[in-house]
Amino acid sequence: MTEDLIIQTIEPVTHDLGGFKVHRTLPSRPRTMVGPFIFFDQMGPARLDIGTGIDVRPHPHINLATVTYLYAGAIDHRDSIGTFATIEPGAVNLMTAGSGIVHSERSPSAERAIGPELSGIQTWLALPEADEEMDAAFEHVAAADLPIVQSGGATARIIMGELWGAAAPTTTYAGTIYADIALAPGASIPVDPGADERAVYVSMGEASLDGLRLEPMTLYVLRPGIAATLRSEQGGRVILCGGEAFATPRHVWWNFVSSSRDRINQAKQDWTAGNFPKVPGDDKEWIPIPEVPKTVSYP
Template sequence: MIADAIIQTITPVTHDLGAFKVRRALPTRERTMVGPFIFVDEFGPARLAPGEGMDVRPHPHINLATVTYLFDGAIEHRDSLGSRKVIEPGAVNLMTAGSGIVHSERSPADRRAAGPSFYGMQTWLALPDGKEELDPAFDHVPGDGLPLVEAGGASARVLMGTLWGVTAATPCHSPTIYADIMLTAGSSLPIDSDADERALMLVGGQAELDGQRLEPFALYVLAPGHAPRLSGSSEARLMLMGGGAFATPRHVYWNFVSSSRDRINQAKEDWKARRFPLIPGDDQEFIPLPEVPTTVSYP
């Protein structure tokens, strides 16, 4: 029964930005993390009007890694290391903030005339103890570095870590699993039970877990050690995420994650004083530190 498979169901907070919606499942008052995942956003599907585009101006991060994965559309990433990469469906962008990085995310110029579409996931991974102040880095992993597992009409693209006997090329700073699962009507797939903490999100279609229907965009935290079976009652798409449990709590304020509140306060002052590095080619704008952060940790 579903009570055996699922220990917690988190209903995301939906932010309606007019042209599209963002659904934020983590962090919440009920739960801050699943493995290293401390921030989980699903955005879209959406199509903007011709000539418009998404423009997330330069902003900072510390002590975390961002993971961007798209189902549709394209996003151009730039950062203060000089990285510049357009991500499209089938690839992963991993940006390790470590001691501090600044990046922007915008619709590519060549997509704006027709009205860009976008649909996907952005997640943050807390960096583990001893690695929070890593040197910043950026990794783009194309589709051929993300193995595909197929069985009986079901498939899973492994984005991070080892699942179903295969391992993604994406770097991991702590034990991490992340996968994009596709089901056809009548197909099924077992969920590996090795990770300390795991969660599922249905992002399209209709699916069941151990025979019980899943609601779209809810985050289902799975019982440790239990190996449930996913099945599709229609074509369906789900994201599986998790990894090793963190022994030390993490604090979140706006775009900053750390085990130390003092470190977050220092990052806030550094951003206000413009002490973070600039992005080559995108250094004329920035997002100010908000008076009331949109992402906060909960007691």
């Protein structure tokens, strides 16, 4: 049965960032991308100490779009095109790096005062070659503006793309599907069979796919075109993601994604030389380029 439904299972690499953990399934040695998704992190869940918070200092990106989606907590986003936006649960922050952007992510002061919660999914989407060097952009989509689909006791919020006949207003550059599915105890929902490449990921609780138990924090790449049903006996949270298959490979090194290794090498030189723009209101600190990055592709 597994071979009929699942073509690849990707277990996470877990990084302890001091106070919270991040579970990463893309990129991995077995697979770099699922549709345009080239990076898939689950942050937390965690409760940080009072007076502390997350402080991701300014750092650069090129040739990708980042998507931040929270289950709990809040994050202040600042970037080099002048954006300041606070993301809260159920909303989407879409930051398009294009030719280059720098941003920081920090816990708001109100969250620090009570001990911040942190729980959510952060993904990166590779851009089509024609859009890799587009101007940087930022888009915040409120939770109330994302469509909700309800079926069989399941509630699915469409984060990007079109699923089950409902379309999110979030900008896409390549064909993309992305949904947060909350399964009540005993609930079920059919997995939309569209898209070239699809994957499911249990972020909380438990779920199964046509009777196959899905391990938490594991990315399951589905066989193209299969129709299957997600179910949960005790309740769970599942991410469905994917989209069109890219015809040309993408390379990943640290925070840089590109179809060109030379472009990534140029970005390394530019960050080291201080040639990227600064983040207004957060320009006193930055993350230095690592000698050995934790995020790389495996050609």
